[in-house]
Amino acid sequence: MRTTKAAIPLLAFWLAITGSLKPVDVALGVIFSLILGAWAARYLWGEDAPVLTLRQAGRFVIYFAHLLWDIVRAAIQVGEVVLDPRMPIAPIVIAHRTSFSRDVSRVAFANSITLTPGTLTVDVDGNTFYIHCLAERFADDIASGDLERRILRVFER
Numbered sequence: 295m296r297t298t299k300a301a302i303p304l305l306a307f308w309l310a311i312t313g314s315l316k317p318v319d320v321a322l323g324v325i326f327s328l329i330l331g332a333w334a335a336r337y338l339w340g341e342d343a344p345v346l347t348l349r350q351a352g353r354f355v356i357y358f359a360h361l362l363w364d365i366v367r368a369a370i371q372v373g374e375v376v377l378d379p380r381m382p383i384a385p386i387v388i389a390h391r392t393s394f395s396r397d398v399s400r401v402a403f404a405n406s407i408t409l410t411p412g413t414l415t416v417d418v419d420g421n422t423f424y425i426h427c428l429a430e431r432f433a434d435d436i437a438s439g440d441l442e443r444r445i446l447r448v449f450e451r
Contacts, residue, residue: 301331303346346448353448360444365410368432372411375429385426388433392421392442399449406441 301324308323309315346354375382394400404415404423412428413436427433435441 296335297328297332299331300334301327304330350448350451357444357448361406361409361441364406364435364441368411368413368435371431372428375412382429384429386430386433387416387424387426388436390423390425390436392423394421394446394450396449399445402445402449403442406445407436 304327305323308327309320312319312323314320392400392403394403400418400421404418407413407415407423407425412432414426415423416426417424425433425436427436
């Protein structure tokens with residue numbers, strides 16, 4: 295059952311990125327999803343497998359849409375910084391403390407930051423995340439707490 299719970303979102307992701315419902319593509323998606331689902335259920339999560347209720351799955355869709363928007367917005371900001379003849383790059387490393395109680399929340403937070411251009415999760419110590427930011431305005435986005443609140447809403451409520 296844990297393999298199936300892990301494989302279903304993987305299959306949904308596979309179908310979304312391939313954009314194809316051809317039988318061969320669906321069959322490959324099922325095979326790869328089951329293999330990765332079995333691996334994840336056994337080795338990745340152990341006894342604390344992240345399970346999303348239907349309500350949390352809906353919240354995850356909203357979170358993912360926000361994340362995509364954040365990625366696009368940050369990519370534009372990075373482009374502005376890089377194309378500016380003055381190159382206003384002033385990298386900083388910040389320590390951001392969170393209140394996550396689950397590992398899945400910590401992983402989602404760290405990966406969301408790393409996926410967003412201009413920021414990189416460098417280290418995690420418990421609930422303290424050390425984040426490299428290309429410029430201070432990227433640190434302001436993290437300090438606002440919006441991303442943390444969205445992740446709390448999906449994975450911890």
